[in-house]
Amino acid sequence: MARYSRVRIRPGTVIIHIVLALGAAAMLLPFIWMLSTSFKPSNEVITWPPQFIPRKPTVGNYVEAFTAVPLMRFFLNSLLVSTISTASILLTSSFSGFIFAKYRFPGRNLIFMIILATSMVPFQSYMIPFYLMVSGLGWISTYQGLVLPLLVMAFGVFFMRQNIVSIPDELMDAARMDGCSEFRIYWQIILPLCKSAMAALSIFAFKNAWGDFIWPLLITNDVYLYTMELGLGMFQHRFTVDYGSITAASVISILPIITVFVIFRRHIIEGVTLTGIKG
Known part of the structure; x- marks a missing residue:
C-alpha cells in the first residue's frame, strides 16, 4: 500500500496567508x-x-462618459504620450545601464550616483524652471511639451544596470572576437538577454506616464490635448459630481495598464526577481 505523508502546515504560515489575503482584498x-x-x-x-x-x-454611464466630453480623444492622447515615453525610457535606460554596467571610465560611479540622486528630487521642486524652459522652446500646449519630462527615468537606468551587470563579460569578449561592434553587442546580445527586465520596466514607465497629472495640467491649455487624468476632472462640476460617469471613465482609464500587465506579467515577475538578486 502506498504511504501518504502528512503535510504539516505551520500556524505562522496560515497567519501569513490570511494577512496576505486580507491585504489583497483591501x-x-x-x-x-x-x-x-x-x-x-x-x-x-x-x-x-x-x-x-x-x-x-x-451602460448609460459609459454612453454619458463618451458623449459629455471627448473621452476618446483624451484616451488617444494618453496612449500616444505613454507609448512614446515608454519606448524612450526603454531605449535610454537600457543603453545607459549597458554603459554603466560594462564599461570602465573616469567618474563612472560618481555620474551613476548623481543619476540616482535625481530620482530622490520631487518633480514639484523643479517644475517651474522646467515650464519656463518648455515655454522658451514654444512647446506650451503641444505634444512635445507633454512628453518631454517623460522621456527618461533615473530608476530605469538603475533597474537596467542591475540586470545587465549580471551578464557574463565573456559573451561580449566572444562577440568582439567575431568582429561585432559595440552597438551590435548591445542590440543583438544584451537586449535579448534583458527581455524580462525590460518588460518589467515597460509597465513602470507606462504607468508613470499614463497616471501623470500635474505636468499636463500645467502645460496644457487646449482641451483637445488633455490626457485621461485631466479629462476625468471634467466630470466634477462646481457643486456636483457625476459619480456614475466618472467611475465609467475611470474603468476605461485603467484598461490599458491592466492589459499591459496581463500581457507581460510573467516577464515582469521574472525581471523584478532577477534584478533584485543579481548585481
Missing part, C-alpha cells in the same frame, strides 16, 4: 466598487446601505 475592494458603480443608475449610487451588485444595471 486593495481590490476600491476597483470592485468602481466597476460596480459604473453600472449603477444615478439613484443607486448614493443609496444606503451601499450594494456591490447593481439592482438595475445600465
Whole structure:
C-alpha cells in the first residue's frame, strides 16, 4: 500500500496567508466598487446601505462618459504620450545601464550616483524652471511639451544596470572576437538577454506616464490635448459630481495598464526577481 505523508502546515504560515489575503482584498475592494458603480443608475449610487451588485444595471454611464466630453480623444492622447515615453525610457535606460554596467571610465560611479540622486528630487521642486524652459522652446500646449519630462527615468537606468551587470563579460569578449561592434553587442546580445527586465520596466514607465497629472495640467491649455487624468476632472462640476460617469471613465482609464500587465506579467515577475538578486 502506498504511504501518504502528512503535510504539516505551520500556524505562522496560515497567519501569513490570511494577512496576505486580507491585504489583497483591501486593495481590490476600491476597483470592485468602481466597476460596480459604473453600472449603477444615478439613484443607486448614493443609496444606503451601499450594494456591490447593481439592482438595475445600465451602460448609460459609459454612453454619458463618451458623449459629455471627448473621452476618446483624451484616451488617444494618453496612449500616444505613454507609448512614446515608454519606448524612450526603454531605449535610454537600457543603453545607459549597458554603459554603466560594462564599461570602465573616469567618474563612472560618481555620474551613476548623481543619476540616482535625481530620482530622490520631487518633480514639484523643479517644475517651474522646467515650464519656463518648455515655454522658451514654444512647446506650451503641444505634444512635445507633454512628453518631454517623460522621456527618461533615473530608476530605469538603475533597474537596467542591475540586470545587465549580471551578464557574463565573456559573451561580449566572444562577440568582439567575431568582429561585432559595440552597438551590435548591445542590440543583438544584451537586449535579448534583458527581455524580462525590460518588460518589467515597460509597465513602470507606462504607468508613470499614463497616471501623470500635474505636468499636463500645467502645460496644457487646449482641451483637445488633455490626457485621461485631466479629462476625468471634467466630470466634477462646481457643486456636483457625476459619480456614475466618472467611475465609467475611470474603468476605461485603467484598461490599458491592466492589459499591459496581463500581457507581460510573467516577464515582469521574472525581471523584478532577477534584478533584485543579481548585481
